[in-house]
Amino acid sequence: MYWADELASSVSGRQVVNDSKSPSGTVHIGSLRGVVLHDAIYRALRQAGLEAAFLYGVDDMDAMDSQALLTPDAVERYMGAPLSRVPAPEGSSAANYARHFVGQIFFRTFEPLGIKPEFYWVSDLYAAGRMDPYVKLALDRADRVRSIYLRVSHVERNSSWLPIQVICEQCGKIGTTYATEWDGSTVAYRCMPDLVSWARGCGHEGRVSPLGGRAKLPWNLEWAAKWGLLGVTIEGCGKDLATAGGSRDRSDAVSREVFEVEPPRNVAYEFLNIGGRKMSTSKGQGAAAHTIAEVLPPEQLRFLFLRPRPSQVIEFDPDGETIPRLFDEFDRIAAATAGREVKGELPTDYERLFAYSLLGPTPDVEAQANAFRPAFAHLALLLQIPGVEIEERVTAEKGAPLNELERSVLAERVAAARAWLESYAPERARLVIRRDAVPDEVRDLGDDQRAYLAALATAAETDKPGSGDAWQGLIFRVASEIELPSGRAFGALYAAFLGRANGPRAGWLLASLESAFVVERLRAAALATA
């Protein structure tokens, strides 16, 4: 059974799926794995007939800890401040930094993926006082929190330490304060210049109520508090958090022992590596989500994430043949789902995989499976030949007019193929007509092939073929006249015009060029000596 269906069949009653994201730094493509996974779980629950909600929280009370996207003069002032209070970059209409980056960039990638969770902002939960009961519990039971840290993660906290981060009343930073002395209504705090390496506190000291949005819980407690407040029953996390003694273990223990709530079901998922390396937000490496999204339409992106089990690392190297193959595999699964015979093995539960790759919540699986999908690599090739009418060609391949769905699939793929040719396509997928000079590769041609080129030039002058079809016919006719196998004939043409052994449908290629140039090149190549 598909893993998400298996999970859905093992629970009962109303389910609340939650996922969250800290909006610091860039959003890279790996961040989307969690989103897509949670969406699949949500859909699996609904399909199993369960009542379910899908929440997505933005941790915008977190301190700004990435200066990559701040202007130099803003670094000193805002590093360490809550993301909800850092201004949005110049030119943005968003209310603050968090809303700019998550709202303008990340959320924009949700909609196209067909993912529609209920969004909430953690700063709103605090400001509305909804987190207050958990803040109080955490402070009242600070000794338990400390002992959990020690027992679960072997982290020893000073006995005066409190599980709360106050926003400094003077400088507005949250990452730099250290709080002590909870008296039931206020805590004492100091804004430390050197508490953390990435931000500098102002030195202010005071007492303040930690309620109503003036302070936040540390990460592990905040996570557990959200579970309790929102009644979360299922929440996966990346394997960096899921390790023994790691964040998840700590939050689970806090949830049970401090807030006395059973933590949600976990689904630990692996990373997406690009070229063998982890995508890192803080180091700014790795493709941003929207960059990959240009080359991979939503269904293929979902497919990429949903095909392996969550525990499997995804090695995604957008160079080379990876992207065309992803399309091909998707098309094969689509064909199999439609009941057509396909070559090779199929993943178990391929129909489920296909359905979850489609945009939700209730896609028309049958129509999608039956839709005609032009091969990606072939489209990329056609796009590079001037004068080719793509839809006409694709319609001819299908042998019937495209329906509306197929036309939108085609448009999507044409855009993706264009983007791919500009970014990731390897040299050998790029087509360059060697206009300047006869390619060196013609030296490897045999005498029979040279004779063929000369004969074709002569025939072309007589026949004046004006279309791809006419050229294609002539190519075959001349080959058969001099009894040259068509494979050798085509090889000669590709060498003469592209400097390579193979290429796109030759008739169309020649038809796209001026006939004078074609004839001249055929003669020149025929005469080239070895």
Next chain:
RNA sequence: GGGCCGGUAGCUCAACGGUAGAGCAAAUGACUCUUAAUCAUUAGGUUGAGGGUUCGAAUCCCUCCCGGCUCACCA
């Protein structure tokens, strides 16, 4: 040092106790019409290493090797 996940054909992966498989790549061949297509054929593996359990192990157990991540701060 502890933990988690992984190591199967050149590459990406499947099989998860019952004769090691597929896709792509490669090689060969076919083709008067999608010649980067399609079709046919071939080659490619002591399943990281070594032990154990079993009638039988890629699969279960132990040890080791290699890779990624993680366990201190922060999230």
